[in-house]
Amino acid sequence: MAPAAQSEAKLEYIAAGGNRHPSAADWASGLLAFGAGNNVALWNPEDGRQNGIHALLHGHTDQVNAVKIYETPQHRFIISGGADKTVRVWTPTEDRYRPFEEKHCLTHHQGSVNTIAVLPERGLMVTGAADGTVNIWDFSSTGAKLVQSILLKPRYLPLATAVAPLGDGAIVLAIAGTSSSIQLLVRTNDNAAFTLQATLSGHEGWIRSLDFVQETNCDLLLASSSQDKYIRIWRFRKGGNADGPVTDGAADPSLAAVKKSLSNKARQVGSPSALYDVTFEALLIGHEDWIYTARWAPQTTDNNPPTLLSASADNSLSVWLADEASGVWICSARLGEISAQKGSTTATGSTGGFWIGLWQPDGRAVASLGRTGSWRRWQNDRERDIWVQQVGISGHTQEVQSLAWAPDGSYLLTTSSDQTTRMFAEWKRDSQQSWHEFARPQIHGYDLNCIDSLGVNQFISGADEKLLRVFNKPRAVDNMLSKLSGITATVQGDLPDAANMPVLGLSNKAIAAVADDELTNGVVDGDSDEREAADPTSVVHKSTLDLDHPPLEDHLARHTLWPEHEKLYGHGYEISAVRASHDGSLVATACKASSIDHAVIRLYETKDWREVKPPLAAHTLTVTSLAFSGDDRCLLSVGRDRQWAIFQRQGEAMEFFKPFVSNPKGHARMILDCSWAPVDCGYVFATAGRDKVVKVWRLADGKAECMATIPTTTPVTAVAFAPTSSTQGVRLALGNEDGSIQVSWLHAVSLQMQETIRLPPALCPSSTVTALRWRPRCGSPGTSEILAAASDDGSVRMFNVPE
Incomplete structure (x- = not known):
């Protein structure tokens, strides 16, 4: 047996982008769970080690649209709903790499599940799907029991649900979606069914988010956000007088344009013994695009007034609270980007808005998910009364097609069908180290299919556009790797500081960083005409590129492009x-x-x-x-x-x-990948086929002889020899169509398989492995080597495989 086979491979890093769905994430103490492709990703933003995603739960067969954490003093569950029409319940385990396992799969819906709401103190779960139904479940540690299925009338698709307790044991359920009104249903006791009691109108677009909060005076507030760019707040007042005076801010001249929709007719909901008047409380104006989520801050012991966080497609998060003196709701903080900073292209400008905004459970930090699949974080510095952006996490949002290590192992390049190339490297500080996205060298208009390094300062990639592009590493990225990763800076001659994508352009242009007090169009050559002029909002200042932490999403999307060096023509179809x-x-x-x-x-x-x-x-x-x-x-x-x-x-x-x-x-069927063994093994190579076989060949005297055949249970889609061999033999990594990965040790001379370890399923991708690459040796002999894996599930994974 090969000595290494006795040791277990360990997970080093996972990168995966979040799904663009307003309901696809939830944050509880020490755990932020979000949909990432067909998986549920687990991340602890409060972890000081900055290790990013620590697990991906796979079970869904289509995209995860809704995630909710169901928490009681005794139990914590994750509930997820997906486009596969299922709702899945995940329970905690003792497994380090799979901290939750699927316990129940509920298949009652006939359409994509888009929203989940829970009320743990009453054992209640609500799910809404594209079949136009909302299901009510009794939820307990032993399972979920369907107690009511509500067919929405007039028919629309539910996109948001929220549930809250009322007085005298009643429960109110708010439902909204592809209509402009909110339906309020009430269950008067545990044995009764939810019935429609009121409809709230006023919005002029689809409603994407609903959230309840309990005020200290026993009133209940409901926030609704819509594609009409407005947020409405509704007050539930117990035993109030429906005919009494209510302030709706209609006298504010800034509301003249929308005054016609400011109806304040009171509705009554609740049980006969505990009626609530529902009135329109406030209209929040300020966002310039669709508002995807509006979430109330957690109610802490500080007795803080209700505070609302909204996330919008206008690239901003807003924090709202009512002015103590006037009661008027104002925007107390605005995070993200302001309109004037938007560029003209997807590469250097708009990041596509924020789809999700979440509060940290203690209310002292927020996180948001953007179009690029990246999470941003802001911490509230109470002493200075400002919000400070922190390092977040990022990853591809679609299938990862290929990857390549720099020849010295200093960084990993990945390409994906999400039309981006990303660079991952280690952040080393004090006694800690963690992997992060350090650059986004290429943001393209075509799906990217393949990539390889041309030295430590250059790479080449191929896409569906039938040509190949060569890129040079900019000086800013080289300096950042030197500063944060401890990698010796390379001599780059006259390479530019950074790159930019011109307005209406397709190629990354080299630009020079300017001093903070200097204004320039940033084009290095200085002879470009107006058609190639760089977007003035994307000029890079030298201070911007001098970072003491991995770049934030703002920097990744704008300032880490690599300048294009060359195009290679000749092929007539998509590069493979x-x-x-x-x-x-x-x-x-x-x-x-x-x-x-x-x-x-x-x-x-x-x-x-x-x-x-x-x-x-x-x-x-x-x-x-x-x-x-x-x-x-x-x-x-x-x-x-x-x-x-x-x-x-x-x-x-x-x-x-x-x-x-x-x-x-x-092979008996198509061959999907190949790899050469290290030089000291002679001319030895492996081929992997759809016929569920890997063959190892030796080339000698002008002939190739098949020395070993490694059978597998599924088609083999990726194969990679380790870069070095030992007296025990050489390692060969295999990636399969079902996502499984195994590492085999082959005898140094006979090339016969000695031992195989299969990576635990909890560590492996949930879909086809598209590429495997060993990190070039950069440590001392006897240390673990890193195997990088790309997959159709949108993830990039790194494994520590001991010698």
């Missing part, structure tokens, strides 16, 4: 594979193909960026993966036509290759 030689002098690329004419491999030398002709022909269908041998003398290709082919370099000319050996029937 790219690989650079180890010395960085040559790039091999391939595109999607259904005929021999396009199933060629094109080579480009990186000195003058010219194509080496003729292209290499061997395949008849799409080439799925490429790999250079450790000494760069051989190029291996595999494809959908079930064959692998090796091209060998001729003479001393680095760029000239010719067909050397191939196997038209290498």
